[in-house]
Amino acid sequence: MPTPLDHRARKREYDQRRGSARERGYNSRWEKARKTYLMRNPLCVMCKREGRVTPAAVVDHIIPHKGDTALFWDTENNRQALCKPHHDRDKQSEERGRFQAVGEDGWPI
Numbered sequence: 543m544p545t546p547l548d549h550r551a552r553k554r555e556y557d558q559r560r561g562s563a564r565e566r567g568y569n570s571r572w573e574k575a576r577k578t579y580l581m582r583n584p585l586c587v588m589c590k591r592e593g594r595v596t597p598a599a600v601v602d603h604i605i606p607h608k609g610d611t612a613l614f615w616d617t618e619n620n621r622q623a624l625c626k627p628h629h630d631r632d633k634q635s636e637e638r639g640r641f642q643a644v645g646e647d648g649w650p651i
Contacts, residue, residue, distance in 0.1 A: 598623030
């Protein structure tokens with residue numbers, strides 16, 4: 543098992559490779575688009591599926607854009623409003639392949 547120091551070094555190396563948030567497109571134009579999207583979509587879509595009403599705080603790219611500007615700016619098909627816990631926990635786990643989406647019946651989709 544890797545030591546915590548190894549984990550921190552790997553994370554630092556990964557962050558250097560992927561560039562800063564500004565370099566990835568999260569600039570003032572994004573902030574304006576984010577604010578507009580959250581005004582139009584104020585509730586977390588994952589909480590809504592679970593029967594809860596929770597304010598959204600994050601505009602998530604459904605499909606990770608990985609530098610693809612067309613996918614980054616796809617307002618109609620590639621954005622969803624999420625609360626911070628769903629974005630930071632469930633969405634990240636899903637992207638890493640550790641989460642299986644579950645339907646209303648409780649079975650994996």
